[in-house]
Amino acid sequence: MKKLGIIGGLGPMATAYFMRRIIEMTDAATDQDNIEMVIYNSPSIPDRTGYILDNTKESPLPKIIDLANRLELQDVDYIAIPCITAHYFHQQIAKSVDVPVSNGIREAADYLSEHGIKKVGIMATDGTVSTRLFDSVFMDYGIQCVYPDWEYQKLVMSIIYDEVKAGKPVSMKEFELVKNQLLASGAEVVILGCTELSIAKRDNHIEGVLDIIDVLARDCVMKCAKLRPEYKELIKEGK
Incomplete structure (x- = not known):
């Protein structure tokens, strides 16, 4: 052990x-x-x-x-x-x-590659999105990343900072709006790329996502x- x-x-x-x-x-x-x-x-x-x-x-x-x-x-x-x-x-x-x-990013890439997934949506902080942390690794696996439009990214940051970090329930309506926008952009699965977003999956039944905490x-x-x-x-x- x-x-x-x-x-x-x-x-x-x-x-x-x-x-x-x-x-x-x-x-x-x-x-x-x-x-x-x-x-x-x-x-x-x-x-x-x-x-x-x-x-x-x-x-x-x-x-x-x-x-x-x-x-x-x-x-x-x-x-x-x-x-x-x-x-x-x-x-x-x-x-x-x-x-x-x-x-965690490389482990996620390994997992997705093993399952033949080639296009993923990313829900994450502005810091992760602006630096393209996932892209820097996923490109080596031939996996394409798509991100929320600007107004939807604002919703992601509000969920992370105004809700989870503040100890408040996650607004699942806004969460689903972002998730569905990424799926509509061709994502095969949506990555909860911030560990705060994992709390949404902890408290709600959510399908079609890969939780980075998992x-x-x-x-x-x-x-x-x-x-x-x-x-x-x-x-x-x-x-």
């Missing part, structure tokens, strides 16, 4: 749900069969999108690297960051430690323990 380190708090609810998904996905018959985790829930880390869009703001990278170094000192075998916008810094974080760091959790379980067979597939059929 391997030990997992988590750099969390980005945001706190997504981190709590990430831990829950790891436990649910682990093929464990006893407490002792579960993965040992060291979790830093650090919501004081500066906003990732804020910095990406305006480099004069405080960078979240030094704090993230500090936590990665602390986790390494605690002998973790694998590190995960349940925040996709923070994957903008993945290369620097991975170079700062000798412990492997999960890459991708990250599945990867961590497969690296550190044994995956329950029912989580081999992550996409519920339908739209």
Whole structure:
């Protein structure tokens, strides 16, 4: 059994749900069969999108690297960051430690490629969208990314910041508007490319999406323990 380190708090609810998904996905018959985790829930880390869009703001990278170094000192075998916008810094974080760091975007690309999916819709933060984080990896797999129109992207950001981060219920009418616009643009599946959006799937029945928290959790379980067979597939059929 391997030990997992988590750099969390980005945001706190997504981190709590990430831990829950790891436990649910682990093929464990006893407490002792579960993965040992060291979790830093650090919501004081500066906003990732804020910095990406305006480099004069405080960078979240030094704090993230500090936590990665602390986790390494605690002998973790694998590190995960349940925040996709923070994957903008993945290369620097991975170079700062000798412990492997999960890459949720690459894991998603691997999964989609295995299932023959060639065009996906992306629901994510402005930081992730503006830097084309998914495109930078998916192009190597021949997967095309489509994004919401400007007015729909505003709805995505409102769901993330005004609802999930504020502890309010997700407006599913707006969520479905964005999802349907991406499907109408030819997307075969819609990626919930921000871990805050995973809360919408936690609380509602949503089909035709790939939840990035599920991708990250599945990867961590497969690296550190044994995956329950029912989580081999992550996409519920339908739209």
